[in-house]
Amino acid sequence: MHRVVVTGTGVISALGHNTAGFWQSLTTGTSGIREIENIDTSQIRFKHGAEVRGYVPEEYFEAKDISLMDRFAQFAVLSAREAIAEAGIEWTQALREETAVITGSCLGGRGAEESGYWELFHNGRTRVHPLTIPLSMSNAGASHICMRFGIEGPAYTISTACASSAHAIGQAFWMVRSGAAPLAIAGGSEAPMFLGGLKAWEALRVVSKDTCRPFSAERSGLVLGEGAGMLVLEPLEAALARGARPLAEIVGFGMSADAGHITQPVATGPSRAMKLALRDGGLSPEQIGYINAHGTATEANDRIETAAIHSVFGSHAGKLAVSSTKSMHGHALGAAGAIEAVSSILSLRHGILPPTANFLTADPVCDLDVIPNQARMASVEACLSNSFAFGGLNAVLAFKAFV
Template identity: 45%
Template sequence: MTETNGRRRVVVTGTGVVTPIGTTVPEFWDSMKQSKCGVSELGGFPLEDLKILIAAQIKNFDHKARLKHFSRDKIIMHADRYSWFAGAAADEAVKQSGLEMPVADPYRTACIIGSGAGGLTTYEEAYRNLFIHNKRATHPLTLLRIIGSSAAAHVGIEYGIKGPTFATCSACSTATHAIGLALEYIRRGVVDVAIAGASESVINYGTMKAWQALHVLSPEGCFPFDKKRNGTVLGEGAGILVIEELEHARKRGANILAEIVGYGSTSDARDMVNPGVEGPSEAMRLALLDAELEPEKIDYLNAHGTATAINDENETNAIKQVYGDHARKLAISSTKSMHGHPLGAGGGIEAVACIKAMEENWVPPTIGLTDPDPACDLDYVPNKGREMEVTYTMSNSFAFGGLNAVLVFGPAPAA
């Protein structure tokens, strides 16, 4: 059966990541198994008067080595760092999917790769050159580098994608919204294949100053659900999925990794910074309704888990509202404790963690959780991952502005 309730079924055939704890999926997953922390001393640009001196940065990323084989899109070598991350993650996902490129049916393929901030590192470099170094002009590709849809365009050009190609932008829910939109396009027959996710690279002086001013960054580390949590830690990276209509994947003999069975999206419509409980609860409920699953069917939940005081408590309460008694039996973790908060890319990276958890029947931990907050009293898989049977997973993304998006993944359909 390739349809459910008149909708085409959608499966994942490729995954790709670039993160501070691994710049490929195998490296990323191995680091999680080792409970590795990607947070380190901030560097790579003038720190000047910054007070927050840590971040989860990707170090020693060689874009020339990772993207040297790109043949259709040569300009990506001169693109912004966020586009490099997107290109590398998409390349890994496409290779795993086994799709032949350029795509055979370009108008039946979509490329939806979002970014919460686009080319902010390019912005800062251009402004420093103009206003500090008194240069008379910026790099000729500055405009192309900064645009938030550049990553989607670069990837679309490389793979010959002529269907819907654009970016989503919804702060920390960006990647999840991108995957959700791609899911709906395939379900409704607009396209058969999509490359979807998000990429982010915003760690620079100006961004650190802006986040400092909001008082949501920790000077010590990312400790979700712990009493000692005092803010999040900025990260960077990309998370990309290749998704397909089930029959399309079967016909070409693809190795199916998982099925996307549910998607829910809501807005709090109440506050730009302080999250609510109702919006996240409803997004989870809608995702379960879309998946036609009772809450008890979810084995692992990848929490948004930013390590800010109000976010973690509210997410805990939202999970309790949706899951009832099952909330205390549910394995939950915030992988941001390891890879930091990569803003718009978070949902893509965390979707890959959910798929790998199902594939290997092992759930990643929340590291640094040594003294749980009594208000966060669920099973957050402290410090070490856990072997367990994992059939269905949920991934939460709850963004500034109260923008909520949730995905539910299930097992690969039987042949």
């Protein structure tokens, strides 16, 4: 069994087109939630989202590549490219043949599908774009990463709603730890800003009409986001041997199913996933100093997550710092866990805990230290990153500071 470290991170989100911009926004409590610009929202009751603004595909890809890649797949490749560059991977044919690429996506290229349906049902066309299938398939992100870097090892995509990329990172971690893969690129990507998708979320009545206020008494729902996050995972001994700089150590992964309701969470499932992550990482509850919460700002999620944290940590829950970075980058669905994993890793590395932005008034039911509005300097030994999905599927990642 190998110790596994993170040697590279990549992010594109509403908070910036790279990790540096993302981290700068997090530490200053800057929200990327604004009025949606990329589509006409006149038919939608909510007007705000966390879009990747100023993104011009032609600045990153050749025209022939753009024609083959939906927005979500472009995000996946860009974040993987950044993570691989930071890790300083020196590719050999043997490494390419064994490296794993595991991604998560809730929707895949559903926007490309919608464009085709629009032409069929609205414009009376009899054909759709001939590349609709490769554009829309959920594994396109993983496939394009493999093609971009010539990776020929195990590659697949996990779709477990909002836990997708946390599951992907956890599976990749286990593969590297066991020796099944000498290196893994893992994370997730999402691009949900298209009319049909937004109307579907509108119908659920869980989207805020103003902004995202996790754990605040005034919270009124989630705000959708987009983007991607990717990690490079490798054995500690291999990283040190080639002179790489570990950013953090990934030590545990826990997952569970509520076996309850398709949309209404219960505390037992999230509690079990957190306990399993601690057990897998050989961590005691007292070693955890911070939790990057799932924190969607819906009434049910924040209440249930608070109860689950109290259940797992007991009296130590009052000493934990807990924040939801969705208050700034929005809920990126299948990419959320990966984006939040990057945030957690950077928090450990830099000794800064990002805030829960947009916070107004404490909710007595959510009686946690949620780091309201301003980042906090704090050296933390270990942290958890929580991802809880519709369908009652839960994934929790445990990281330790690398010193």
